[in-house]
Amino acid sequence: MDYLLNITASGLVLGAMYGLIAMAFSVIYKTTGVVNFAQGEMMMLTAYIAWSLGMTLALPFWLMLPLVCVIAALIGGLVEYAIIRPMMGEPPFAIIMATMGLAIVIRSLTILLWGVNAEGFDASVKGGLLEIGPVVLFSEQVFALAVFLLVSVGIWAFMRFTRVGTAMRATALDESAALLMGINVRRIHSLAWAISSIIAALAGVCFALAFSRSPSMWFLGLQSFPASILGGLDAPLGSALGGLLVGVSANLSEGYIGQGLKEISGFVIIILVLMIRPYGLFGRRDLERV
Amino acid sequence: MADILNVTNVQILYDKTIEAVRDVSITVPEGGIVALLGPNGAGKSTLLKAISNILYPEDGEVLHGSIRFDGQDLTRASADHIVRSGLIHIPEGRRLFDTMTVEENLVMGAYTRQRGEIANGLQRIYDLFPRIANRRSELAGLLSGGEQQMVAVGRALLSRPRLLMLDEPSLGLAPQVVQIIFETIVRLNKEEGLSVLFVEQNAVQALDVAHYGYVLENGRVVLDGPADKLASNRDIQEFYLGSATGGGRRSFRDVKHYKRRKRWLS
Numbered sequence: 001m002d003y004l005l006n007i008t009a010s011g012l013v014l015g016a017m018y019g020l021i022a023m024a025f026s027v028i029y030k031t032t033g034v035v036n037f038a039q040g041e042m043m044m045l046t047a048y049i050a051w052s053l054g055m056t057l058a059l060p061f062w063l064m065l066p067l068v069c070v071i072a073a074l075i076g077g078l079v080e081y082a083i084i085r086p087m088m089g090e091p092p093f094a095i096i097m098a099t100m101g102l103a104i105v106i107r108s109l110t111i112l113l114w115g116v117n118a119e120g121f122d123a124s125v126k127g128g129l130l131e132i133g134p135v136v137l138f139s140e141q142v143f144a145l146a147v148f149l150l151v152s153v154g155i156w157a158f159m160r161f162t163r164v165g166t167a168m169r170a171t172a173l174d175e176s177a178a179l180l181m182g183i184n185v186r187r188i189h190s191l192a193w194a195i196s197s198i199i200a201a202l203a204g205v206c207f208a209l210a211f212s213r214s215p216s217m218w219f220l221g222l223q224s225f226p227a228s229i230l231g232g233l234d235a236p237l238g239s240a241l242g243g244l245l246v247g248v249s250a251n252l253s254e255g256y257i258g259q260g261l262k263e264i265s266g267f268v269i270i271i272l273v274l275m276i277r278p279y280g281l282f283g284r285r286d287l288e289r290v
Numbered sequence: 291m292a293d294i295l296n297v298t299n300v301q302i303l304y305d306k307t308i309e310a311v312r313d314v315s316i317t318v319p320e321g322g323i324v325a326l327l328g329p330n331g332a333g334k335s336t337l338l339k340a341i342s343n344i345l346y347p348e349d350g351e352v353l354h355g356s357i358r359f360d361g362q363d364l365t366r367a368s369a370d371h372i373v374r375s376g377l378i379h380i381p382e383g384r385r386l387f388d389t390m391t392v393e394e395n396l397v398m399g400a401y402t403r404q405r406g407e408i409a410n411g412l413q414r415i416y417d418l419f420p421r422i423a424n425r426r427s428e429l430a431g432l433l434s435g436g437e438q439q440m441v442a443v444g445r446a447l448l449s450r451p452r453l454l455m456l457d458e459p460s461l462g463l464a465p466q467v468v469q470i471i472f473e474t475i476v477r478l479n480k481e482e483g484l485s486v487l488f489v490e491q492n493a494v495q496a497l498d499v500a501h502y503g504y505v506l507e508n509g510r511v512v513l514d515g516p517a518d519k520l521a522s523n524r525d526i527q528e529f530y531l532g533s534a535t536g537g538g539r540r541s542f543r544d545v546k547h548y549k550r551r552k553r554w555l556s
Contacts, residue, residue, distance in 0.1 A: 170398050174385055174387060177387065180373070182402035184368070
């Protein structure tokens with residue numbers, strides 16, 4: 001029983017990181033209709049920047065984290081402005097290829113600047129083991145869960161209760177109607193990219209703290225994509241939940257069935273789920289008036 | 291009376307090749323109601339989209355000509371700037387945000403306004419259309435067509451426009467609902483001096499409401515005049531009002547006079 005609880009808990013932690021990145025995917029997709037295949041790489045880049053700020057420049061954690069968020073927002077905004085905006089109106093396939101190109105550029109750039117070695121990331125959240133009943137977690141794992149919960153609630157509240165968040169949903173639903181309301185659609189797109197980059201950056205920092213920052217971190221992006229599909233690519237909260245599901249099932253299948261299943265279990269689940277609900281668990285089906 | 295909107299010699303192209311509107315000039319006087327009539331594909335909707343500058347997602351552009359609203363040139367202004375200036379456009383088919391509630395839709399209409407104005411603005415719309423007041427928390431996509439049109443009009447009014455543009459407000463609606471919509475518009479025009487420019491296929495309805503009308507065909511203005519003059523025009527009666535005089539057989543050679551009359555200047 002303790003074994004089950006413990007692998008479920010660490011699965012939740014892994015799922016929290018998947019969920020954050022999946023949310024990042026879906027914030028961009030929902031608002032702009034673009035799938036950003038460089039999400040994992042942008043996450044890795046900001047994690048490296050965070051590492052440099054925290055380790056090389058030795059900034060305190062409470063200063064490093066907001067600074068990383070600002071940098072992430074700028075990177076996201078820049079990518080939108082320089083690569084995506086000029087390509088608007090091109091076929092979606094072309095835009096996807098552009099983000100894939102960007103992904104490879106960032107991967108190489110990271111290795112060029114920081115080298116190929118993985119390095120540990122020590123920060124003030126490293127506080128040893130925490131025991132919650134029979135479950136034992138590292139403090140940085142608890143931190144990841146906390147970040148996940150805060151971001152999920154934050155995104156939900158932002159989309160639901162703020163005017164800009166509502167405008168974001170409106171833009172997602174009907175772009176030209178949004179234009180006619182006087183919503184600056186371009187600014188909304190930039191904002192979506194910035195928000196998504198911040199969420200991904202937080203995931204990257206959590207991951208680097210819990211494990212290490214390494215040039216293979218981008219792979220986390222690839223593993224989070226099924227989570228987003230599972231929850232619904234146009235549903236940020238659904239994607240977050242999809243992340244948890246994929247994380248837990250990855251850990252359970254590895255713990256009870258065998259090594260190697262961790263990587264593929266997420267994909268197995270999405271194949272099964274998509275057969276029943278092609279738009280994801282929480283994706284939007286077009287509303288039909290009867 | 292000063293003019294609130296002046297469209298002068300506008301030419302609009304799609305994909306840089308297909309000419310949708312050619313040398314069209316229309317004027318909306320301050321406090322006036324102007325109707326744009328014409329068959330499908332005449333360029334009426336395109337003209338409205340050009341005025342509110344939302345043609346670029348469809349690869350349309352205004353090649354030359356000018357659009358002036360309230361003294362300022364809006365030909366190259368951004369869509370949100372145009373809304374802020376007081377010109378709002380209700381598109382064909384209403385285009386509500388289906389999976390958002392009625393109230394959220396209305397709040398989006400006030401996107402360019404101060405936060406403090408929203409509560410009053412909403413109350414005003416609910417007074418204007420009591421039917422949507424008690425459906426405010428329902429999803430807009432689940433409303434009936436007529437209620438949706440009321441939300442669309444309300445949403446537009448929340449931006450506090452000085453000129454309201456409507457694209458086929460009667461499309462697919464019951465005559466009774468169309469009546470309510472038009473009555474509201476006329477009331478706003480009379481009480482608050484709201485200027486109105488609307489596109490309509492239903493010429494009887496349109497000329498009944500409007501002060502002035504333009505007839506567009508194939509991207510050009512072929513006829514224009516005060517609404518009562520247009521309504522008594524023989525061509526209009528023949529083609530748009532469907533009241534052929536006298537009955538019996540008529541040769542098509544005898545109608546559409548304006549097509550054979552040379553119009554050097556449009």
